[in-house]
Each structure stands twice: as structure tokens, then as C-alpha cells.
Amino acid sequence: MNSVELAVGDGLTIAKRNLIKIKRVPDLLVFTIMSPVMFVLLFAYVFGAAIGEQQGTSYREFLIAGIFAQTVVFGSTWTGLGLAEDMQKGIIDRFRTLPMAPSAVLFGRTLSDVVINVxxxxxxxxxxxxxxxxxxxxVWDALIGFLLLLLFAYALSWVMAVVGLIIPTPEVFNNASFMVIFPLTFIANTFVDTEKLPTVLRVIAEWNPISALVQATRERFGNVNPAVPEPAVWPLQHAELTTVGWSALVLAIFVPLAIRQYQRAVGR
Incomplete structure (x- = not known):
């Protein structure tokens, strides 16, 4: 087999290892799933009545795409957290002694997190x-919507891989990633229409890649009110193209960065 086939095989083995770990510690998966379910119920029943109808569209239909996006974005942190834990416990040092491709650990980690997001x-x-x-x-439109969510999350997981290798302490990584991702997912069109935000926040939200992701999935699910005027900014007018473009750009930058940072980390 050539080097690419070996790297793919090694990556699948690492992915299997990560999924088996979840099977042995089911609490990880349970709490990962319960969090988005809690958000759905909380916003649908508690905040839904207070926020009201979103320009004629049921708020619950408006909401779900935002919850989907928020969940997969938070789910991408599992990559960095898992790498930070493996670094702290010395498991990465054990991987280094095995005859495997350096990229296999990263590809396996990100692939297993795609399964969790699914x-x-x-x-x-x-x-x-x-x-x-x-x-x-x-069904085809809905499938494309879900694929866009998974693509964006997969790209973001490589960003988290770099951060997790730079900050190899799970507690610090958790706090650092939360401080960035939490406002990023809220200063967007995830839970309210951008037109309802103050001017400065509206501009940030309109150009936020997460807003494009949410807009694209809403359109694919058919949860956009046809009576509402089209967005006035380019990223939301071409939401799918923007989402794919951002994902491709992030992968092109952070995949090689993550591999390089991994090589540095195991070479210390």
C-alpha cells in the first residue's frame, strides 16, 4: 500500500479507538446529546412565547436550524479537547512509538467527531x-442542509485541533474555546433575526460565517418565510456558497497547520 492508503487505514483505526472510548464511557455521549435537546426545549417552550413569531414564520421552525448550527460548532471542540487529554495523559507519546502516519491521529480524531455530530x-x-x-x-434539500452543517463542523474541528495542541490542558482549552464560540454563536442569526440586533452587532452577525450556515440550512429546510425580503448582504444572499467557501478556506489553512503543530508537539 502507498502512504495515502496507510494514512487512511491508520486514521480509521484511531477513529475506531475514539468511538470505542465513548462506548466505554457512555456519559460523554449522553451529556453531549442532552445539551442540544435542552436548548431546543428551552427556546421552544420558555423563550418562544416571549420572543414571539419571527416575521410570520413559526419561531420553532426558525429556531431549529440555529440550534443545529450551535450544536455542531460546540461539537467541534471535542477534537481539541480529546487531543489535549491525550497529550496530558501521555497517549500521544505512545502513538509516536507506533509505525503510523503522523496525520492519522488528527484524521481519526476529526472523523470520530463527525460521527458524534451525526x-x-x-x-x-x-x-x-x-x-x-x-x-x-x-428529502434531498434536507440532506444537503445536514451535509452543510457537518462540513462546516468538520472544518472547524481542525481549528480546534490546532488550539488543543497548543493548549494541552483540557481545563484551559475548555474555558478558552467557550469564551470564543459562545459569543460567536449568539452574535448571529441563530436565535433572532439580524434586523432585530443593534447596528454594530447586526453588521457582525451579517458577516459571521455561522449566520451564513444557519441561513443556508433554513433555506434547505424550507424554514424561511417567503414574505420576508431577501438579506441585504452578500454572505446571506449566497449562504451556501459562503458556507462551502469558508469551510474550504479553513481546511486549506488549518489541516497543514494542525499536522505541523502535531509534529512539533510529539517532537518535544
């Missing part, structure tokens, strides 16, 4: 259906 999306979709969310388009 499970989370399935659970959230079922919860959304229970609270009144509906897909108003075709």
Missing part, C-alpha cells in the same frame, strides 16, 4: 419534530 443531529431532528419543526422541502 448522532447529535439525529436526536435534535427528532426532538425538533416533536416540538413542531417541519421540513418544508424535499
Amino acid at each position: 448522532i447529535s443531529l439525529v436526536v435534535m431532528a427528532l426532538t425538533g419534530l416533536l416540538v413542531g419543526w417541519r421540513i418544508r422541502t424535499s
Whole structure:
């Protein structure tokens, strides 16, 4: 086999190892899934009545795409957290002694986190259906919407991989990632329309890549009110293109950065 085939095989082995770890510690998966379910129920039943109808569209339908995006973005932190834990426990040093491709640990880590995101999306979709969310388009459109969410999350997981290798302490990584991702997911169109935000926050939200992701998935799910005027800014007018473009750009930059940082980390 050539080097690419070996790297893929090694990556799949690492991914299997990470998924087996979740099987042995099911609490990790349970709490990962319960968090987005809690957000769906909280915003649908507690805040839904206070926020009201979003320009004629059911708030619960408006909400779900935002919850999906927020969940996969937070889910991307599992990559960095897992690497930080492996660094702290010395598991990365054990991997270094094995005859495997240096990139295998990173590809395996990010791939296993895609599986976790898929499970989370399935659970959230079922919860959304229970609270009144509906897909108003075709199965194909809905599938593309979910694929956009997974693509964006996969790209972001490589950013988290770099951060997790630079800050190899799980507690510090958790606090650092939360301080960045939490405002990033709220200063967007995840829970309210950008037009309802103050001017400065509205501009930030309109150009926030997460807003493009949410807009693209809402359009694919058919949860955008046709009576509402189209967005006035380019990223939201071309939400799918913006989402794919951002994902490709992040992967092009952070995949080699993550591999280089991993090589530095194991070479210390």
C-alpha cells in the first residue's frame, strides 16, 4: 500500500479507538446529546412565547436550524479537547512509538467527531419534530442542509485541533474555546433575526460565517418565510456558497497547520 492508503487505514483505526472510548464511557455521549435537546426545549417552550413569531414564520421552525448550527460548532471542540487529554495523559507519546502516519491521529480524531455530530443531529431532528419543526422541502434539500452543517463542523474541528495542541490542558482549552464560540454563536442569526440586533452587532452577525450556515440550512429546510425580503448582504444572499467557501478556506489553512503543530508537539 502507498502512504495515502496507510494514512487512511491508520486514521480509521484511531477513529475506531475514539468511538470505542465513548462506548466505554457512555456519559460523554449522553451529556453531549442532552445539551442540544435542552436548548431546543428551552427556546421552544420558555423563550418562544416571549420572543414571539419571527416575521410570520413559526419561531420553532426558525429556531431549529440555529440550534443545529450551535450544536455542531460546540461539537467541534471535542477534537481539541480529546487531543489535549491525550497529550496530558501521555497517549500521544505512545502513538509516536507506533509505525503510523503522523496525520492519522488528527484524521481519526476529526472523523470520530463527525460521527458524534451525526448522532447529535439525529436526536435534535427528532426532538425538533416533536416540538413542531417541519421540513418544508424535499428529502434531498434536507440532506444537503445536514451535509452543510457537518462540513462546516468538520472544518472547524481542525481549528480546534490546532488550539488543543497548543493548549494541552483540557481545563484551559475548555474555558478558552467557550469564551470564543459562545459569543460567536449568539452574535448571529441563530436565535433572532439580524434586523432585530443593534447596528454594530447586526453588521457582525451579517458577516459571521455561522449566520451564513444557519441561513443556508433554513433555506434547505424550507424554514424561511417567503414574505420576508431577501438579506441585504452578500454572505446571506449566497449562504451556501459562503458556507462551502469558508469551510474550504479553513481546511486549506488549518489541516497543514494542525499536522505541523502535531509534529512539533510529539517532537518535544
